[in-house]
Amino acid sequence: MPLYCTRTKRPFYPLELQQKCIDIRKTGVGLNGQATIFYASRKNISPKSPSQLDHQYEELADILSQMGLNVTCNKVRQAVKALYPAGLAQCPDEGMVIRDLFRYFKQWL
Numbered sequence: 389m390p391l392y393c394t395r396t397k398r399p400f401y402p403l404e405l406q407q408k409c410i411d412i413r414k415t416g417v418g419l420n421g422q423a424t425i426f427y428a429s430r431k432n433i434s435p436k437s438p439s440q441l442d443h444q445y446e447e448l449a450d451i452l453s454q455m456g457l458n459v460t461c462n463k464v465r466q467a468v469k470a471l472y473p474a475g476l477a478q479c480p481d482e483g484m485v486i487r488d489l490f491r492y493f494k495q496w497l
Contacts, residue, residue: 444476451486457493467492 390399401409408419418424442461449464459467471488472479479485 448486448489452489452493455486455490457490459493463493464489 390401390405392399412418412424413426416424416426445461445464445468448468449459449461452459452464467489468476468485471492472485476485479488
């Protein structure tokens with residue numbers, strides 16, 4: 389369990405807890421003695437062709453609509469261009485892309 393800053397209420401991990409977290413990650417055994425599973429990071433979402441890119445924008449728009457945002461494929465394309473000028477290959481984690489897009493659209497709604 390992390391400790392919490394009384395002023396900001398944010399969690400923080402002193403050196404001893406950080407070391408315990410590293411040990412749990414290495415061994416796969418939690419403090420309670422049960423197995424702990426860590427998932428690998430998601431694949432890079434850099435498409436190769438324009439049709440794959442269109443499909444990817446549609447997929448991102450669908451995910452964002454499931455999160456309660458009413459966005460089109462074209463709006464997602466514009467947002468990606470604004471957030472990632474070098475393209476989606478700039479951000480290898482799809483979860484981070486979705487988070488960034490969600491925040492981008494939330495600020496304009």
